[in-house]
Every structure is written in C-alpha cells, then in structure tokens.
Amino acid sequence: MRINISARHFRASRNLKNFTEDEVKRLKKYYDGIIDCEIVFEKQKEIRSCEIMLKVYGTRLTASERTDDHFKSVVGAVDKLENQLRKYKSKLRNQRNGRSETKIPLGS
Template identity: 45%
Template structure:
C-alpha cells in the first residue's frame, strides 16, 4: 500500500507518521486490495486548536473517504481509520452476499 502523508501549515513528527502508517496497515485485514492511502492533516487556529485528519483510501473501483476532528492528531487519525474499517467491512459483506 502506498501511503502519502500531507501536513498543512506544520511539519509532522516521525512518531506521528509511524503511528499513521501502523493504523493504515491494520486496514489490510479487511481488504487486501488497497492501492493507496492519502492522509491530510490540518488544524484550525481557534482557541481550542481543533486537529483535523482526512483520509482518502483507494481500492479497485472505489475511493473511500473519512474525516475526523478532535483535540489530538492521533485521536483524529484513529477515528478516521475506524470509519474506514466500517466502510471496508460493509463492502466485504456486500461482496460475499452477492457471490453466495
């Protein structure tokens, strides 16, 4: 899987990049045909500084998207990956029910 991480308005630490790669590699359990993942990290300059993680996951024939906002980048990435897990499991269950 090709993983591209884009940090807008800041430079992401290596620990954050490794965390994102580990989270996205856990999605291979649900679908082996994942082509690429594009992660965009940004934040809003408000008083609470809301961190936003947007993940675009490319599988054959579809592009899945998930966006999550929280007060920490790791929470945002975990929430977005959880949304993608749900989408992948739904696709997998639809595929298996059609073949049977």
C-alpha cells in the same frame, strides 16, 4: 499499499507519521485489496483534523475526524474506515454469490 502523508499549516512529526502508517496498515486485515492511501493532516487553531482516502478496486473510501489531537483524529478516522471496508467487503461477497441487495416483493 502505497501511503502518502501530507500536512497543512504545520510540519508533521516523524512520530505522528509512524503512528499513522501503523494504524492504516491495520486496515489490511479487513480488506487486502487496498491500492493507495492518502492522508491529509490539518491544523486550525485548536482543531486537529485527519482525512484518510483509500483507493480500493472499483471505488474510493473516505473518512475524516476532527478532535483536539492528531493521534485521536487518526484513530477515529481509521475506525470509520474499518466499518466502511466491512460493508464494502460484504457487498462484494453478496454480488459474487448472486444475491441482490434489493428485495423484490412476490405477488400482489
């Protein structure tokens, strides 16, 4: 997985970059097919935001979090992506097994 980190309106510290890379690598245990990861930090007065965009086979997953600290924002965004990856993986599993997500009523 390739990880690209960028920051708007400030310079991201090495500590923040290392922490972010460790948190994002944690997502591999939920789905191993992550191709690319782009992380954008932004600083606006008192608000610190983190947006994480994952490219997986067939789709792109995005999560963002806004808090008063970049580290909290990273944790929140990664938690959201964990849920999205679980849903995506179960959707793939259902398609492989021939199960449909929509239920068709029988008879009338």
